[in-house]
Amino acid sequence: MNIFTSIRQNSIGLGIFAVMTAGLIALTHQFTEQTIQDNIVEAQLSAFNEILPPERYDNNLAEDTVMLPANPLLGSSEPVKAYVARNDGDVEALIFETVAPGGYNGNLDLLVAIDRNSVVTGARVISHKETPGLGDKVDLQKSSWILSFSGKSFENTSMQAWNVKKDGGEFDQFTGATITPRAVVRAVKNTLIYFNENKDALLSR
Incomplete structure (x- = not known):
């Protein structure tokens, strides 16, 4: 017991x-x-x-979002999230979670901000698997290359110019690494095309 x-x-x-x-x-x-x-x-x-300069919006971007249907221009077969920046209730810009397929070591995830005037206010690569010292220069911590998209639009940059210099465009490629910057340029350009094609609907949200 x-x-x-x-x-x-x-x-x-x-x-x-x-x-x-x-x-x-x-x-x-x-x-x-x-x-x-x-x-x-x-x-x-x-x-x-x-x-996107914070003085250009007065809403909570983290909570003001929209899910966009899958579209090849946004680089994903899944719905894509976009953050809506408003000023006094009007849509001032959108920040897209877009994808750049075809990087040297796979897809790259980006944030691309486009204002109501169809101008890219900025872009950042937020996730990638690129080779250190080569393709990883798309990362702002490695180089300032990604800043070259700020202020770009189809008004001040022709469609042909939206390529790396090796392809006749105006964006630099990296020594020994053209594939990755080519993919990022294409992704930002395609996101801008998507914005322009859907501008009325996006700005009326």
Whole structure:
């Protein structure tokens, strides 16, 4: 009987310990989940403000979003999210989560901001698998190349000019790496084409 009593007491003790541990984990998750989410939103807004000046909008970009149907111009077979920047209720610009297929080591994920006048206010590569020292120069932390899209439109840059210099355009390629910048230029250009083709609907949201 002493053995069974000991086993039962140990089982009860382990059960209480398990309940307390689970409760502690649940409380920790509850208190840290909001902090984690706040940090994600803060990082997101920081990225947005790099490509669209914050004085140009007065709404919460993280919450004012729209899911766009899959479209080859946006580089994805899945719906694409866009963030709507408003000023006094009017759409001032959109920031697209677009994809650049065909990088040297796969797809690249981009943010592309386009204002209501069809001008690219900025672009950033937010995810890639490019080779360090070569294709990774599309990353702002590696070079300033991505800044060359700021202020570009089809009004001041012809369709042919939206290519790397090797293809007769005006955008630099990287020494030993043409495929990746070519893919990014094409993606930004296609996003701008998509915006122009759907401009009325996008600006009326």
